[in-house]
Amino acid sequence: MRSQNPGSAPTATRNDLNTIRAMLPYIWPEGAWSLRARVLIALVLLVLAKVANVSVPMLYKHAVDALNDTTAELLAVPIGVLLAYGVLRVLSEAFGELRDAVFTRVAQRAIRLAGLKTFRHLHALSLRFHLDRKTGGIARAVERGTKGIEFLLRFMLFNILPTLIEILMVCAILWKLYGWYFAALTLLTLVAYIGWTTIITEWRTRFRRAMNDTDSEANTKAIDSLLNFETVKFFGNEDHEARRFDAALRRYEDAAIKSGGSLALLNIGQSMIIAAGVSSAMILAGFGVVDDTMTMGDFVLINAYLLQMFMPLTFLGFVYREIKRALTDMETMFQILAENTEIKNAPNANELKIDAGHITFNGVTFDYDSRRPVLKGVSFQVPSGKTVAIVGASGSGKSTISRLLFRFYDITSGTITIDGQDIRDVTQESLRGAIGMVPQDTVLFNDSIYYNIAYGRPEASPAEVENAASLAHIHDFIMGLPDGYQSTVGERGLKLSGGERQRIAIARTVLKNPQILIFDEATSALDSRTEQGILAALRDVSENRTTLTIAHRLSTIIEADEILVLSGGVIIERGRHLELLAADGVYAGMWNRQQAAAEAARTLRAAET
Ligand SMILES: Nc1ncnc2c1ncn2[C@@H]1O[C@H](COP(=O)(O)OP(=O)(O)O)[C@@H](O)[C@H]1O
Numbered sequence: 037m038r039s040q041n042p043g044s045a046p047t048a049t050r051n052d053l054n055t056i057r058a059m060l061p062y063i064w065p066e067g068a069w070s071l072r073a074r075v076l077i078a079l080v081l082l083v084l085a086k087v088a089n090v091s092v093p094m095l096y097k098h099a100v101d102a103l104n105d106t107t108a109e110l111l112a113v114p115i116g117v118l119l120a121y122g123v124l125r126v127l128s129e130a131f132g133e134l135r136d137a138v139f140t141r142v143a144q145r146a147i148r149l150a151g152l153k154t155f156r157h158l159h160a161l162s163l164r165f166h167l168d169r170k171t172g173g174i175a176r177a178v179e180r181g182t183k184g185i186e187f188l189l190r191f192m193l194f195n196i197l198p199t200l201i202e203i204l205m206v207c208a209i210l211w212k213l214y215g216w217y218f219a220a221l222t223l224l225t226l227v228a229y230i231g232w233t234t235i236i237t238e239w240r241t242r243f244r245r246a247m248n249d250t251d252s253e254a255n256t257k258a259i260d261s262l263l264n265f266e267t268v269k270f271f272g273n274e275d276h277e278a279r280r281f282d283a284a285l286r287r288y289e290d291a292a293i294k295s296g297g298s299l300a301l302l303n304i305g306q307s308m309i310i311a312a313g314v315s316s317a318m319i320l321a322g323f324g325v326v327d328d329t330m331t332m333g334d335f336v337l338i339n340a341y342l343l344q345m346f347m348p349l350t351f352l353g354f355v356y357r358e359i360k361r362a363l364t365d366m367e368t369m370f371q372i373l374a375e376n377t378e379i380k381n382a383p384n385a386n387e388l389k390i391d392a393g394h395i396t397f398n399g400v401t402f403d404y405d406s407r408r409p410v411l412k413g414v415s416f417q418v419p420s421g422k423t424v425a426i427v428g429a430s431g432s433g434k435s436t437i438s439r440l441l442f443r444f445y446d447i448t449s450g451t452i453t454i455d456g457q458d459i460r461d462v463t464q465e466s467l468r469g470a471i472g473m474v475p476q477d478t479v480l481f482n483d484s485i486y487y488n489i490a491y492g493r494p495e496a497s498p499a500e501v502e503n504a505a506s507l508a509h510i511h512d513f514i515m516g517l518p519d520g521y522q523s524t525v526g527e528r529g530l531k532l533s534g535g536e537r538q539r540i541a542i543a544r545t546v547l548k549n550p551q552i553l554i555f556d557e558a559t560s561a562l563d564s565r566t567e568q569g570i571l572a573a574l575r576d577v578s579e580n581r582t583t584l585t586i587a588h589r590l591s592t593i594i595e596a597d598e599i600l601v602l603s604g605g606v607i608i609e610r611g612r613h614l615e616l617l618a619a620d621g622v623y624a625g626m627w628n629r630q631q632a633a634a635e636a637a638r639t640l641r642a643a644e645t
């Protein structure tokens with residue numbers, strides 16, 4: 037088992053300890069005195085509950101001795117003892133419940149703090165990190181991690197720790213009352229019990245895992261097969277599908293049988309160890325009674341202590357496995373938290389002081405992966421209030437330029453400045469606050485249209501929101517919807533067409549009212565009639581603002597102050613529309629091809645009508 041991969045167990049333990057250490061600040065939060073007080077009160081209650089619990093068998097012993105004592109004249113003594121016995125039992129329960137109540141706030145606050153911290157951290161991580169991960173996977177890691185915290189706290193504090201305290205108390209009492217060998221016998225039994233349970237549970241984990249794996253395998257097979265219902269019919273492969281499904285089920289069957297068998301082994305071993313321990317202690321006590329060094333009450337007391345102590349241990353295997361799982365889940369979450377933020381504010385970063393919004397790219401080199409450069413020394417300027425357009429084949433790096441200006445990534449060499457300030461020297465918040473972006477694909481929040489537009493400036497008034505919508509030529513469309521601005525847009529905004537989504541994106545950028553605008557193929561999803569309307573709107577919006585337009589359809593940028601043609605990571609042509617046509621180069625070729633295509637489309641439409 038463990039010997040197969042020596043060294044893995046110590047590392048796992050070290051990781052577990054690190055995970056527990058990483059959790060501590062959340063349950064002992066800095067400066068939160070009321071929470072810390074709760075932790076202390078809960079610990080006191082925990083000890084009180086255990087003191088009461090341990091005293092119960094003691095009274096039991098006194099009752100038995102009193103009843104046994106034929107010389108006692110009054111029944112009052114045993115009755116008083118038995119009443120006290122009842123009261124203590126209640127107290128032991130009550131302290132336990134109180135402890136839960138007091139501690140719940142601490143546990144829930146820890147979950148909230150860890151969840152919030154991870155969420156903030158996720159937003160601080162780079163686009164690169166997020167593009168490399170599946171969002172669903174991250175969300176699940178966070179959910180499981182916070183659940184793991186709750187589980188760990190509950191079981192550590194309410195199960196493991198109390199049991200440990202009780203064991204120590206009982207051993208101390210046994211030692212004091214009856215000599216060290218009772219304490220030693222109890223400890224020995226416990227060590228054997230815990231050792232057996234952890235080793236067997238560790239070994240059983242593989243069967244549990246095999247069960248889980250085969251279960252999801254069977255599930256995936258079944259779903260995939262049903263999704264391909266028609267394909268199965270096309271090829272008459274029902275039997276083939278059934279065989280594949282059955283193979284997965286058979287593996288599950290085998291794993292489940294092994295898991296069940298090993299559980300029986302675990303339980304039998306546990307009972308044997310307990311039986312051996314308790315019997316030995318009882319035999320010792322029996323000798324004591326015969327020798328008259330012990331009373332009947334002592335005999336009963338020892339039996340009661342041992343059984344009471346071993347009872348909570350019945351679940352040890354389960355608790356051990358679940359704690360391991362919780363630790364693994366938490367480790368995944370804390371790993372996300374330990375993930376370094378790639379883009380950081382410089383230590384002495386200032387606010388971006390924008391006055392005119394003059395953008396300069398100077399010899400900018402960039403790659404997503406060092407094996408494949410995307411930009412190889414790109415230089416250009418967007419003078420304040422002017423419009424510069426970037427054109428080029430798909431994949432030539434146009435959107436990359438907009439991402440670099442937003443500082444989603446840091447460049448390899450060269451500089452990007454706005455009004456003379458390097459964008460790496462200013463805070464990311466002030467930089468992004470100064471730029472408005474209408475992206476190539478607009479994804480919306482699954483909320484109302486109003487919410488999505490107001491997202492550009494959440495404190496905007498309804499009149500301002502509607503005004504922005506009008507400017508983006510979407511107000512009339514929205515008013516025509518049954519629920520108007522309160523219509524929901526669906527997951528990622530998919531209930532709206534691409535053009536409608538894009539106009540909402542334009543409206544919210546208008547609302548944000550930044551000094552610098554980036555349109556990344558902002559009209560590519562629109563038909564040419566809508567496009568004309570929006571181009572007019574974009575012209576209004578970008579008046580007196582520094583604008584970078586990335587365009588697919590060249591007809592949309594003929595008025596730009598400068599047009600850059602990007603190819604192979606460098607700017608191969610630049611100038612105004614007419615200059616570039618006159619130069620008769622790449623741009624002119626693209627223009628002619630698009631004109632010819634547009635002409636063909638017009639002829640086709642004319643022929644149809
Ligand atoms: N996150 C990324 N990781 C790796 N490569 C990327 C990433 N984003 C874009 N690329 C690659 O960089 C090149 C430029 O992409 P992009 O700037 O989006 O092109 P476009 O000019 O079509 O807007 C493309 O070849 C693309 O495959």
Ligand SMILES: [Mg+2]
Nearest residue numbers: 434435436476
């Ligand atoms: Mg692009």
